[in-house]
Amino acid sequence: MQRERLWFGILLVTLTRCVTTPPGPPEEVAPRIAKALDEGDTDEAEELFEASASESGATEQLYPLLYEEADQRYQAGESARSARLLGFMAKVYPNARAVREARVYALFLQRAHGDPTPELVKDIAAAVGELRKAGGDTPFWIGLVEAQLAIDRGESQAAREAFAGFQKAWNGQPTELAVYVDDIDRYLVSHR
Numbered sequence: 001m002q003r004e005r006l007w008f009g010i011l012l013v014t015l016t017r018c019v020t021t022p023p024g025p026p027e028e029v030a031p032r033i034a035k036a037l038d039e040g041d042t043d044e045a046e047e048l049f050e051a052s053a054s055e056s057g058a059t060e061q062l063y064p065l066l067y068e069e070a071d072q073r074y075q076a077g078e079s080a081r082s083a084r085l086l087g088f089m090a091k092v093y094p095n096a097r098a099v100r101e102a103r104v105y106a107l108f109l110q111r112a113h114g115d116p117t118p119e120l121v122k123d124i125a126a127a128v129g130e131l132r133k134a135g136g137d138t139p140f141w142i143g144l145v146e147a148q149l150a151i152d153r154g155e156s157q158a159a160r161e162a163f164a165g166f167q168k169a170w171n172g173q174p175t176e177l178a179v180y181v182d183d184i185d186r187y188l189v190s191h192r
Contacts, residue, residue, distance in 0.1 A: 023051050026058055030065035034073075037084050049092055063093060070102065079109040083123075090130070100131045101139055108145045112180060116152040125149055140169035141177060147184050160188055 023029050029052045036044035052058045066089055073082035086103035093099055107124045114120075128145060131138060143166030150159035163184055170177070 023048050026052060026061040026065055029058075030062055030069055033062075033066060033088070034069035034085055037088055038081050042088070045088055049088075059092070063089075063096070067099070067102075070106070074102075074106055074109075079106045079113065082106040083110055087127075097131075097134060097136065100127065100134065103127050104131055104142065104145060108148065108180075111148065111152075112183075121149060121152045140166065142166075143169065144177065144180060144184065147188075148180075151184065151187060156188070156191060159184075163188060 023032065029048055033045045033048045036042075036048065049059075049062070052062060066085065070082045070085040070089070073079075073085065083103055083106035086099055086106055089096065089099045090103055104124070104127045107120070107127055111120055111124060124145065128142060128149065131142070143162050147159045147163035147166060150156070150162055167181075170181070172178070
């Protein structure tokens with residue numbers, strides 16, 4: 001019995017050391033977290049983040065590196081991967097408003113480039129809800145996202161109202177939104 005307790009104690013100490021040993025400097029950990037998320041391995045990403053977070057200041061150092069990983073995916077046209085990484089960041093950095101805004105936009109682009117699956121529509125609605133719940137000023141383009149959500153739900157009147165609110169605030173910038181504005185406008189005109 002004593003021998004079993006001793007072995008159990010040694011095993012527990014060994015496992016604890018393995019879990020709390022930092023996986024490397026933040027510059028190496030951020031791409032590994034992003035890769036794990038790209039591969040759908042959320043558990044691995046969480047373990048890497050938690051192990052790295054045990055080091056003083058590591059979470060602050062990881063933030064811009066993870067955000068940069070998400071931006072690289074966005075720039076490469078991989079909105080789904082970008083949104084997945086931003087969703088992870090929203091969980092581990094719950095007060096990071098920029099992450100929440102970027103996630104909504106990445107999800108919106110993912111929706112724009114594919115079929116509006118019920119899961120994606122639900123995810124976008126939840127992301128918009130979380131952003132609004134956080135309080136503060138929301139970016140004007142959220143109205144465009146809400147118009148698209150209403151269209152996807154078959155709520156024409158809500159779509160028109162959200163789109164009208166967006167149009168009041170939009171001055172044509174950023175120009176990248178123009179294609180989405182035109183698509184939604186055409187849809188609303190043809191579905192009176």
